[in-house]
Amino acid sequence: SQKIEQNSEALNIQEGKTATLTCNYTNYSPAYLQWYRQDPGRGPVFLLLIRENEKEKRKERLKVTFDTTLKQSLFHITASQPADSATYLCALTGTASKLTFGTGTRLQVTL
């Protein structure tokens, strides 16, 4: 069956460090992979989209990699700030263009 796995344990890092979140998937051949941010009590907000033929995508302090051989995406936030604390969700498009989300990883950036 299709699975999207994100680390369910919270990631705690110090301000200024680089946060790296992982998204692994099985039984998907996604054309696109997306990352969203979700704050408590709010809906998810789109951050980045990366296509299967792209290895890496950057947006300001964010960087996403997409390895279709390893079936993995890494999401990096450089120079982390407390305001980056949130849950980060990866999402894949499977059959019939349905966007399926992982469970998300909570990031906590401390001073």
Added chain:
Amino acid sequence: EAGVAQSPRYKIIEKRQSVAFWCNPISGHATLYWYQQILGQGPKLLIQFQNNGVVDDSQLPKDRFSAERLKGVDSTLKIQPAKLEDSAVYLCASSTSTGSGNTIYFGEGSWLTVV
């Protein structure tokens, strides 16, 4: 640009009662989605509309959940009768089309507690 609007934001009902949630997508967005998010989990797609037609409702519990999108704009999601396990956030979202590379814009969600 106005975002996706949802109401009510919070609702508490007893099991076996009914509840309805309303969504107004971003103007001009043809595709509308209803997702269910249980605490600690990622959003799960319940139903996807393209204009006023259903594209995917494979994960909608049709014995108790129903949704409609009249005139291809606003949508309502109804649960009747509610069960305890329906306690979740119901997220409405919209996008310009059903293409897999489209960005999905979410509303703030409607929080349902079934007691």
